[in-house]
Amino acid sequence: MIIGSEKDVTTAVLGELERAKNPRLRQIMSAFIRHLHDFAREVKLTEEEFQAAIGYIVALGKHTSETHNEAVLMSGSLGFSTLICLLNNGNRGQTETDANLLGPFWRMDSPPTPNGGSIVRSPTPGPALFVDAWFRDTQGKPIEGAEVDVWQSSPEGFYENQDPVQADMNLRGKFTTDKDGHISFRSVKPAGYPIPVDGPVGELLRAQGRHNMRPAHLHFLVYKPGFKTLISQLYVPDDEHIETDVQFGVTRHLIGDYIRHEEACTQAPDVKSPWHSLQHAFVMERGTARLPKPPITGKSQGERPAIPHLEPAE
Numbered sequence: 001m002i003i004g005s006e007k008d009v010t011t012a013v014l015g016e017l018e019r020a021k022n023p024r025l026r027q028i029m030s031a032f033i034r035h036l037h038d039f040a041r042e043v044k045l046t047e048e049e050f051q052a053a054i055g056y057i058v059a060l061g062k063h064t065s066e067t068h069n070e071a072v073l074m075s076g077s078l079g080f081s082t083l084i085c086l087l088n089n090g091n092r093g094q095t096e097t098d099a100n101l102l103g104p105f106w107r108m109d110s111p112p113t114p115n116g117g118s119i120v121r122s123p124t125p126g127p128a129l130f131v132d133a134w135f136r137d138t139q140g141k142p143i144e145g146a147e148v149d150v151w152q153s154s155p156e157g158f159y160e161n162q163d164p165v166q167a168d169m170n171l172r173g174k175f176t177t178d179k180d181g182h183i184s185f186r187s188v189k190p191a192g193y194p195i196p197v198d199g200p201v202g203e204l205l206r207a208q209g210r211h212n213m214r215p216a217h218l219h220f221l222v223y224k225p226g227f228k229t230l231i232s233q234l235y236v237p238d239d240e241h242i243e244t245d246v247q248f249g250v251t252r253h254l255i256g257d258y259i260r261h262e263e264a265c266t267q268a269p270d271v272k273s274p275w276h277s278l279q280h281a282f283v284m285e286r287g288t289a290r291l292p293k294p295p296i297t298g299k300s301q302g303e304r305p306a307i308p309h310l311e312p313a314e
C-alpha cells in the first residue's frame, strides 16, 4: 500500500499482519500496532521524543546482563508486571489471589532443606524469623509433595546473587510439603531494599520524583504437577514503603501476618528477643506446572554494590 496520509500507515501495517499464520500473533500484534499508533497521535509525539524513546529501549538492553535484568525492573516500575499477574490469576483479578511478581532474583536449584531447617547459610545479622506455610487446593485439601522455593534479601537489602559478601545460596531453600501441605523454616526478618538506579529505570524514577524502594518481603515459588505454579511474595506490614512499592507488587491479601515476639523463644534457645513469626495459608489452582526462566543467571563478584536511595518528591 502506498501511504497517502498518516492514517494510511496504520491501515498498511494492519493489512500486512494478515499474512501471519498464527491467529494469536495476529490478535496481539494488531492491538499493539493500533494502540501504539494511537498513543503517538494522542500525545503528538515529537521527533526528538521518538529518538529519546528509541535510545531508552537500547539502554534497557545495554543495562541487562547475567547479573541484572533492567527490563524486569522497568516492567515492574510501570505497574505492568502486576497488571499481567492480576489479569491471569484470581479470576482475572476479581478475587483474592496468592499470585504475585517473580522479581529478578529467583534461582534454579535452591538447596533442598528439611522442614524446620534454616536458610541462613552465612553470618547474616537481623532478628530471627520462623515461618510456617500451608499449601491447599481451592477446595481446602492439603497439597502434599509440592516443592517450595523460598528466597529473600538479607537485612542489609541484598540477595546473595547481587552480593559477593554472602555465601552462595544464602537465604534460599527448597522445601517439600508434608501430608498436611505444610513447610516450616528459620530465617532472619527481611528488609526492604532499593532497586538499582544507574540505568534507564533510575532515569524514569528521578524524572517522576519517585523513590526506588521495595518494601520487605519473602518470595515463594511452588511447583507440583497438576497445579499452576504459584509465584508469591509475603510483605512486611510495618515497612515504611508498604504503600509505595516502586514495583507496585503489594496487594492487600499478601500483606503477611508477621508477629513480633518479646518473650523467650522456646523452639530455639539461641534466639535473642525480639524475634518474629509468620504464618500463611496459600491456595493453588489446578493447571499446568511450569518453571519460569530465571531472569538472571550470574552472581556478582568483587565489591558489594552501592545502590543509592532516591528521595521522593514532596
Ligand SMILES: [Fe+2]
Binding pocket: 103, 105, 153, 217, 219
Ligand atoms: Fe524481592
